[in-house]
Amino acid sequence: xxxxxxSIITIGDELLIGQxxxxxxxxxAQELNKNGIWVGRRVAVGDNREDIVRALDxxxxxxxxxxxxxxxxxxxxxxxxxxxxxxFGGKLVVDEGALANVKWIFERVLKRPMIERNxxxxxxxxTCTVIQNRRGTAPGMWFEREGRIYVSMPGVxxxxxxxxxxxxxxxLRQRFQxxxxxxxxxxxxxxxxxxxxxxxxxxxxxxPASIKLAYLPNYGMVRLQLTIRGExxxxxxxxxxxxxxxxxxxxxxxxxxxxxxxxQEAVGRLLKxxxxxxxxxxxxxxxxxxxxxxxxxxxSHYFKGSIVSYDNAVKTSTLHVDPQTLETxxxxxxxxxxxxxxxxxxxxxxxxxxxxxxxxxxDGGTPEKPVGTVWVAVGNRQNIVAQKMSxxxxxxxxxxxxATNALNQLRIFMAGAE
Amino acid sequence: xxxxxxSIITIGDELLIGQxxxxxxxxxAQELNKNGIWVGRRVAVGDNREDIVRALDxxxxxxxxxxxxxxxxxxxxxxxxxxxxxxFGGKLVVDEGALANVKWIFERVLKRPMIERNxxxxxxxxTCTVIQNRRGTAPGMWFEREGRIYVSMPGVxxxxxxxxxxxxxxxLRQRFQxxxxxxxxxxxxxxxxxxxxxxxxxxxxxxPASIKLAYLPNYGMVRLQLTIRGExxxxxxxxxxxxxxxxxxxxxxxxxxxxxxxxQEAVGRLLKxxxxxxxxxxxxxxxxxxxxxxxxxxxSHYFKGSIVSYDNAVKTSTLHVDPQTLETxxxxxxxxxxxxxxxxxxxxxxxxxxxxxxxxxxDGGTPEKPVGTVWVAVGNRQNIVAQKMSxxxxxxxxxxxxATNALNQLRIFMAGAE
Numbered sequence: 001x002x003x004x005x006x007s008i009i010t011i012g013d014e015l016l017i018g019q020x021x022x023x024x025x026x027x028x029a030q031e032l033n034k035n036g037i038w039v040g041r042r043v044a045v046g047d048n049r050e051d052i053v054r055a056l057d058x059x060x061x062x063x064x065x066x067x068x069x070x071x072x073x074x075x076x077x078x079x080x081x082x083x084x085x086x087x088f089g090g091k092l093v094v095d096e097g098a099l100a101n102v103k104w105i106f107e108r109v110l111k112r113p114m115i116e117r118n119x120x121x122x123x124x125x126x127t128c129t130v131i132q133n134r135r136g137t138a139p140g141m142w143f144e145r146e147g148r149i150y151v152s153m154p155g156v157x158x159x160x161x162x163x164x165x166x167x168x169x170x171x172l173r174q175r176f177q178x179x180x181x182x183x184x185x186x187x188x189x190x191x192x193x194x195x196x197x198x199x200x201x202x203x204x205x206x207x208p209a210s211i212k213l214a215y216l217p218n219y220g221m222v223r224l225q226l227t228i229r230g231e232x233x234x235x236x237x238x239x240x241x242x243x244x245x246x247x248x249x250x251x252x253x254x255x256x257x258x259x260x261x262x263x264q265e266a267v268g269r270l271l272k273x274x275x276x277x278x279x280x281x282x283x284x285x286x287x288x289x290x291x292x293x294x295x296x297x298x299x300s301h302y303f304k305g306s307i308v309s310y311d312n313a314v315k316t317s318t319l320h321v322d323p324q325t326l327e328t329x330x331x332x333x334x335x336x337x338x339x340x341x342x343x344x345x346x347x348x349x350x351x352x353x354x355x356x357x358x359x360x361x362x363d364g365g366t367p368e369k370p371v372g373t374v375w376v377a378v379g380n381r382q383n384i385v386a387q388k389m390s391x392x393x394x395x396x397x398x399x400x401x402x403a404t405n406a407l408n409q410l411r412i413f414m415a416g417a418e
Numbered sequence: 419x420x421x422x423x424x425s426i427i428t429i430g431d432e433l434l435i436g437q438x439x440x441x442x443x444x445x446x447a448q449e450l451n452k453n454g455i456w457v458g459r460r461v462a463v464g465d466n467r468e469d470i471v472r473a474l475d476x477x478x479x480x481x482x483x484x485x486x487x488x489x490x491x492x493x494x495x496x497x498x499x500x501x502x503x504x505x506f507g508g509k510l511v512v513d514e515g516a517l518a519n520v521k522w523i524f525e526r527v528l529k530r531p532m533i534e535r536n537x538x539x540x541x542x543x544x545t546c547t548v549i550q551n552r553r554g555t556a557p558g559m560w561f562e563r564e565g566r567i568y569v570s571m572p573g574v575x576x577x578x579x580x581x582x583x584x585x586x587x588x589x590l591r592q593r594f595q596x597x598x599x600x601x602x603x604x605x606x607x608x609x610x611x612x613x614x615x616x617x618x619x620x621x622x623x624x625x626p627a628s629i630k631l632a633y634l635p636n637y638g639m640v641r642l643q644l645t646i647r648g649e650x651x652x653x654x655x656x657x658x659x660x661x662x663x664x665x666x667x668x669x670x671x672x673x674x675x676x677x678x679x680x681x682q683e684a685v686g687r688l689l690k691x692x693x694x695x696x697x698x699x700x701x702x703x704x705x706x707x708x709x710x711x712x713x714x715x716x717x718s719h720y721f722k723g724s725i726v727s728y729d730n731a732v733k734t735s736t737l738h739v740d741p742q743t744l745e746t747x748x749x750x751x752x753x754x755x756x757x758x759x760x761x762x763x764x765x766x767x768x769x770x771x772x773x774x775x776x777x778x779x780x781d782g783g784t785p786e787k788p789v790g791t792v793w794v795a796v797g798n799r800q801n802i803v804a805q806k807m808s809x810x811x812x813x814x815x816x817x818x819x820x821a822t823n824a825l826n827q828l829r830i831f832m833a834g835a836e
Contacts, residue, residue: 013630013632015443017457017601018444018448018451018457019444019632020636021439022443022444025433025440026433026436028436029433029436033436038434039435039436040434040463040469041463041473042434043459043462044443044461045458051458073635074611074615075612075633076615077632110610112610112613115613135810156635158815192528192530193492194491194493194535194536194555212431215491215493215495216438286709286713287704287724287726288705288709290728291705291709294703294704294705294706294728295704295814295817299704299728300729303704305729306705306724307723307725308698308725310717310718314766318723318765318766347735348736349731362715363716392527395713395715396713397576
């Protein structure tokens with residue numbers, strides 16, 4: 001077994017002024033993890049020679065493989081390539097493959113004329129092996145020194161992803177004998193992290209040293225993940241399965257799914273399995289639930305559509321909510337969300353409907369209905385269940401929490417509707 | 419002037435296995451930046467004593483302030499507190515303020531009984547100053563050593579945000595004489611980064627050393643940001659304004675807004691200024707455009723709603739798209755999106771409508787209409803403009819690109835509709 005440790009260095013001032021959220025590192029870590037490669041550290045530095053060199057030096061002391069993204073663009077603030085040229089030595093040469101690729105991208109994909117700056121992107125230090133970039137103009141660069149591997153890739157997510165999948169991971173798998181690593185994950189909703197921890201305390205204490213339990217809380221849900229690593233795949237998988245079954249039995253009451261999928265994927269699979277369709281009638285969530293559902297490939301098999309009735313006029317005209325109800329009970333009320341479900345069942349002609357109406361903030365709250373007051377209803381033609389929730393704090397979080405809770409309520413409703 | 423440098427250390431295995439995207443660092447960097455505080459590095463390490471200590475040692479060598487998030491939860495995998503206790507010395511004591519807060523949170527907010535584990539969260543090393551956490555149970559801890567400040571906060575975003583805003587930033591402002599830092603940002607769409615760079619090359623080369631230009635590309639848009647820092651606020655602001663005006667004049671053709679706001683905020687402001695309303699008729703974007711718009715506080719002033727017609731039956735029943743058109747031209751066609759605009763104008767009763775229909779992938783493409791083929795139409799009662807777009811690659815990216823482009827087309831249409 002060859003345990004290799006990776007450090008990720010992301011380069012770019014935009015990461016340090018906070019204008020870009022680093023989603024690349026998380027994606028890379030996931031892919032590496034699936035292959036039994038452990039990410040030891042992630043470091044973000046600015047477009048600054050001294051900081052980049054220091055990061056390369058420091059990570060070289062602890063990692064076998066150093067993955068670098070960012071700073072390869074065609075503009076003057078992108079200095080990764082000249083810094084790597086200095087760091088690894090050599091001289092800049094035009095890589096014919098990269099040049100052909102730049103030309104291909106412009107002719108076939110971008111359909112724009114090229115400029116000198118783009119051609120320069122095909123120049124690389126002659127001390128590296130080029131990794132072709134089929135999705136953009138900046139080639140990747142693979143350097144080796146003192147048994148350590150350094151891979152520089154663009155920061156554009158889909159370009160980086162193409163290179164990792166097509167070139168970097170296959171090369172690492174070939175180079176190293178990777179350890180066996182396995183995860184089992186389940187998702188709970190409706191129970192806080194500390195209560196969950198208390199509930200499974202004895203289980204956790206009795207876990208063998210080879211298995212690690214992680215709590216991953218997120219918007220009213222907690223994901224529990226067991227991770228095992230070692231050398232004998234069959235024995236490890238058996239051990240993991242046994243512990244995972246024990247864990248599942250302990251949390252059945254709150255378990256959404258025993259797979260590593262999202263709430264919306266779990267709901268989608270349930271609908272597909274039952275051959276049922278879903279629609280949403282969204283006020284306060286403004287289309288976010290529909291977006292979560294339709295982010296999943298194949299969701300057109302069970303999702304028919306949504307009436308986003310942000311304005312009360314749309315609630316009455318399209319969902320046929322009684323204007324009198326809006327007058328007496330208000331838009332954020334049990335009566336309204338129940339009528340929204342009934343209206344959407346008819347208009348969208350689906351088996352199930354989720355409806356939401358609430359006050360997301362920061363404005364619009366009253367003493368009786370403060371910001372964070374939300375009514376959710378889920379139902380079918382036989383039955384509708386409504387629930388009031390009280391969230392707090394900020395708009396984005398209230399939207400997320402409402403969506404998660406609404407999807408979970410539908411899941412519970414569907415289980416009971418059998 | 420006192421130039422202070424911050425390092426951010428985020429702690430948690432979930433960051434290294436990629437299950438959580440680190441949005442905290444970006445938010446902190448933004449807030450610090452606004453206050454003239456520069457983030458020099460960001461480091462993510464696992465829930466591992468040795469790695470946490472090494473990160474503390476290394477960042478102590480370069481930063482004046484070290485902000486630490488994560489690893490303060492009530493569960494066994496959270497080890498930040500014991501590690502900090504060792505690192506800074508002292509003994510654990512119950513902080514009365516933190517204890518009262520834990521009790522308050524459980525009684526008033528969570529409305530659940532407390533357990534021992536939660537009470538333990540009120541214990542802190544007696545070598546720190548406690549930062550109260552009004553939004554959760556884990557208190558923040560402020561340590562000082564050799565003139566350096568270390569602040570440990572929970573990783574839960576809204577808890578960390580409350581502490582930074584209410585306690586950490588005010589304390590840092592009081593402690594340091596912060597430099598003046600100012601940004602001016604504009605957003606462009608419809609021009610690639612390298613073309614933009616070529617177009618403003620002379621401007622960039624002539625910039626004074628005190629001003630830095632950053633290119634921040636994102637889903638078919640490029641944000642250009644000028645940053646100045648120094649001591650004399652009035653002189654710096656004047657200099658920055660002068661350069662920003664020059665830059666604006668150079669990119670007028672592609673400029674969406676000269677403020678640091680998103681495309682959807684820019685469109686929202688336009689609608690508000692004109693006193694006009696908007697609705698969307700979304701097929702392939704599945705409610706995402708409605709979500710982007712309604713994420714903005716106050717959007718109910720101009721956004722009435724959306725018909726998410728994911729299924730063709732909803733296109734005909736609710737948006738009155740001609741079944742014959744769907745038959746002959748297909749759902750992804752100019753005729754369909756034009757009819758979707760007309761239908762939504764009537765159903766939602768708005769001044770403007772955006773309609774989308776496309777093939778987002780990974781499945782559903784044909785040789786004639788490959789994955790990434792999207793039709794967008796925008797219009798009002800007088801006129802409708804439709805445009806075909808060809809994207810590539812993955813579903814999420816296609817949804818994002820379609821939304822951005824559709825909003826930009828509406829913006830251009832509204833400018834012409836004067």
